[in-house]
Amino acid sequence: MLGHYSTGLFIEFAFGALFVAMHAYGRYNTPQSNRCSTTRLRFVACFALYAAALLSVYWLITVIAQIAPEIYDKVVSNLGQIPGNGTSGAAQVSPEFFDRLISALGEGTSGGSSGVTQTTPETFQKAIEALEREVGDSLSVTTPVSSEFVGNASVNYIPSGAESIEEKRELYRSPITTALIFTTLLPNFPMLKKVDQRLLQIFWDLAEIPGHAVKLAHRMYRAPYYIFPTKHEDIERKARSFDIQLNEDDLKDRRSPAFTWAAIYSLLLEIKGWHSDDKPRYQRFILSRESDYEALRMHFATLSARLAAYYRRVHEMDGKLQQIEHDFRETLISDSRDLFMKLCRLAANAVLDSETGVNARHQAIEELGFELADDGRENLNASQLLNLIALMMLTFMGLSLTLTQFATKGETIGEVVFLGFLMAANYGASAFIGIYPKEHWRFADIEATHRRPWAGYLASGLLAVAASLLVISALRFTRYTFEGGTYDEAFEELLRNLFWSYPYLFLSFAMGFGVAFVCDIDWQKWSTIQQRIADGTLLAVIMILAGCITFMAMYGLFIFEGNATKSPPQGQPPGTPPVYSLLDVFELLSQCLAAGLLNGLLVPHWFRTSRYSSPTQRISRFIDNHRQALRIEAGKLQRDELRSALVTAAAATAIADGLVDDTEREVFRNTLGKLAEHNILDFQIETGMEDMLNQTDLWRSGDADHRQKEVLKVLAPLRRKDKLSRLTIQLTVAIAYADGVFQESERKAVEKIVSALHRNVEKELATCGV
16 A cells, blocks of 8 residues: 655655656647747647646556555566565575574473473574574564564565665656656657657647647738838838839739739838847747748748839830730739748747737737738637636535534535535536537537537536546545545545445536537527526526436435435444435535526526627638538539629628628628638639629619529529538628628518528528527
């Protein structure tokens, strides 16, 4: 058994854990560009999870080495590392050797009987010393505490060097040695290296390394870029130095080579400013990437020379270009966009490396000149989880203190605080884990399945049980350890506690299942306050029903009769039903009521607010969930059919109320950007935007009947394309609701588009939430 951890052993374990964590960070951040390829929070959080996984294995091996040294020694001895067998370093003496000891003792003894030899301690010690001189080794014998020496007693023979063998075993079982294995064998031993690489890959994927920086760079590349007026003078001066003839029209035409060149130089000016910036993080970043920056500058100089040659050719031909000049122009535009993309990646890495918060990153990108669309964040944040846990902890503590006044439990304030935090952390984690499948798995998302995702609810409940078991075990084991118990005693106490309290896990299942279920209920016709009250009431009912089942299981009532998990009263034979009072029932049900109300009032509302905070979020989820099917269907269309369908549907909806505002154009731009992100579009985003504006201008003074006929004709190719037709409907609804008001004229326009696609109007509008 482990026994109490000594201070020295604890210090060894602490230092070993520190070495393991530090070495893990080196592997996690290799190459060093990993840090700037994702957000700081993601990077740190996923490293903490990776380090926790390694430290858990390290702790487990260390505990096994102390609790069960025979297992550890057996493994190591099989590897040929420790000589000898056994764990004590001692060998039992042979019967002949023991007889010689009895004979030596008999020389100075008085008579006795019954196999008992009488001797004095002095004579006994002299006999032992004589035998030690004879064999040349030492004997481990306990000095007799009486004058009688029992004939069948055992004497251990300790060979020479046994002390050094025992020291070697202690060295092999030391936490420092285990840490040495983790820091040397793990990254170098072939089999262990593969396991560690697989583990690293899991947490790199979780942290989106390096995918997050790539996605941010692509978002920046597709976003509108604005050249600030304060830079016009510098840009014109640079253009003259390369003999590039620029005018105002060139800087307004976003598809011209001159505009792309000016945007590149504008972004280079921003990056150049980092060298003398008052923000040290940006300065350190650009100094560490100086070679990349210089390579981009050289690329820009080469591009500028080619652009100057192109504009000289245009001037010489008086604007009458031949095919070769058109090809040269397209090549310039393509190369310019490649360079602009490389600058976006450098800027994205700098922002991720230097800025911590979401708002700070967004502001930094806007200061560079980009106008990023809302990325549609749906995950509930850590502050909401902490607020929820704090509220539940205070509520449970208040309940416990109140009930203590009516019962003679004798709970101390420390026990009340611990149990309050335990229940709050348990239910809080269960509630947040309950909505995890809805954000990451299609089968758990009601918008993706178009029906109640019961399998997703079940997955939410099971994940909540796993999270609850982890939280309860960690907190209780920590408490038992800090109370002065040994590790094995704490573990045994934890198992005893879980043996009778495991029905509480059903409450965690109910919380995860219930939160996932309630979040999918549509209370559209109710106000926000009424929705939150309904959410809280429904989840409270679910938790109370689960509480009744849990109480019956613990006390062996009704269908659980004879299978109570709680122990019978002290002094009663096994099988005796445990005793309970109405106060026990009230305490459990009041806790379930409080947990259900608090989680129901807060979590579903947070979830819906986060999920539907912008018109494009539903479209973004739809594209993410069906990107492969959308790509296949788009590939089966003729060229420009997809562009014509999306542009026409968007323009028809936007012009329905007689005014095309910025929010409607932004919805269309974001949708095109999301489609381009998954390589679904066969045209440029700016082309689609210009076509939409031209179409609305054309229809502004046109005949409505002619417009409807044109819509029917253009949308015809999408009628047999399920995902593309649903995407078109989602787009029109988002544009109609972009200003927050779904007007009657906009509704009629959307209904006509749905009918033109041969879809059920009522069903499709309900799916879109209107």
